[in-house]
Amino acid sequence: MIVQGTRCGRGVTADTMGNPLASLGARDMLPSIDDLEQYCIFLDLDGTLVEIEDRPDDVRIDPATLRFIERLRDKVGRALALLSGRDIHVIDRLLYPLVLPVAGVHGLQRRDASGRLHSPIIDQSVVDAIATKIEAAFVSEPGVIIERKTGAVAIHFRLRPDFEKRCLALARKIICDRPGLDMIKGKMVCEIRVHGNDKGAVIATFLEERPFKGRRPIFAGDDATDEPGFVTANARDGVSIKIGENPTAAKFRVATILELRNWLDELMAAPREFSAPPKTAGMQ
Numbered sequence: 298m299i300v301q302g303t304r305c306g307r308g309v310t311a312d313t314m315g316n317p318l319a320s321l322g323a324r325d326m327l328p329s330i331d332d333l334e335q336y337c338i339f340l341d342l343d344g345t346l347v348e349i350e351d352r353p354d355d356v357r358i359d360p361a362t363l364r365f366i367e368r369l370r371d372k373v374g375r376a377l378a379l380l381s382g383r384d385i386h387v388i389d390r391l392l393y394p395l396v397l398p399v400a401g402v403h404g405l406q407r408r409d410a411s412g413r414l415h416s417p418i419i420d421q422s423v424v425d426a427i428a429t430k431i432e433a434a435f436v437s438e439p440g441v442i443i444e445r446k447t448g449a450v451a452i453h454f455r456l457r458p459d460f461e462k463r464c465l466a467l468a469r470k471i472i473c474d475r476p477g478l479d480m481i482k483g484k485m486v487c488e489i490r491v492h493g494n495d496k497g498a499v500i501a502t503f504l505e506e507r508p509f510k511g512r513r514p515i516f517a518g519d520d521a522t523d524e525p526g527f528v529t530a531n532a533r534d535g536v537s538i539k540i541g542e543n544p545t546a547a548k549f550r551v552a553t554i555l556e557l558r559n560w561l562d563e564l565m566a567a568p569r570e571f572s573a574p575p576k577t578a579g580m581q
């Protein structure tokens with residue numbers, strides 16, 4: 298069960314404008330949980346488990362973090378999934394040799410706990426043509442990074458924040474007469490993506506399947522694309538945790554990846570008596 302507010306994180310107390318974060322709708326008091334085995338865990342990757350790099354290809358996951366994820370997964374009966382904006386094959390490469398249930402491209406792709414892949418039918422030639430068009434638009438602008446994905450194209454302007462307006466304008470122009478495409482805005486990135494599930498829908502789907510079924514979700518993320526996941530976690534009586542600033546639907550907030558890691562470590566270390574996995578009417 299959750300014991301509200303009994304553990305105080307060294308969370309953010311104010312945003313960059315000096316406004317108290319309470320006004321942004323989340324508490325910086327992480328809950329104590331004394332029955333972790335009744336929960337399942339969903340985690341974003343970049344900005345949640347690992348620091349964001351200027352170039353997405355520069356991100357690496359160190360062995361200690363891999364061991365941490367593995368330990369956490371085992372503590373919740375393997376009911377742990379990663380939900381990322383990256384392609385599933387890229388997530389697998391980063392996590393190697395760990396293979397987890399995952400959602401890629403913000404929920405467009407999903408691999409369930411049995412290893413089965415779920416993805417809508419995608420005309421990748423359309424997506425690739427859009428990527429080529431965007432690359433041509435920024436060919437003389439070093440620092441604007443175009444990332445090709447399955448069913449999506451991401452335009453990263455972290456190294457060129459002065460190009461934000463131009464990137465957003467181009468993305469809007471491309472999707473305006475293409476009803477099958479959405480524009481997704483994240484931290485210093487915008488994406489054009491084939492219409493499909495978001496992280497909230499993906500969490501709901503995982504919760505229908507073993508080993509997630511019958512458990513309450515914990516979901517942590519750092520970006521606007523995680524907001525639908527927070528809403529679903531809240532609706533399922535779970536724990537939603539926003540890392541960093543900006544208004545959020547999450548119930549709780551921490552300032553840094555390390556604070557989230559420390560809280561999860563404390564949950565794993567908390568002494569508890571063994572109890573059987575939760576049983577629900579739908580489980581066999």
Ligand SMILES: [Mg+2]
Nearest residue numbers: 341343344520
């Ligand atoms: Mg993230």
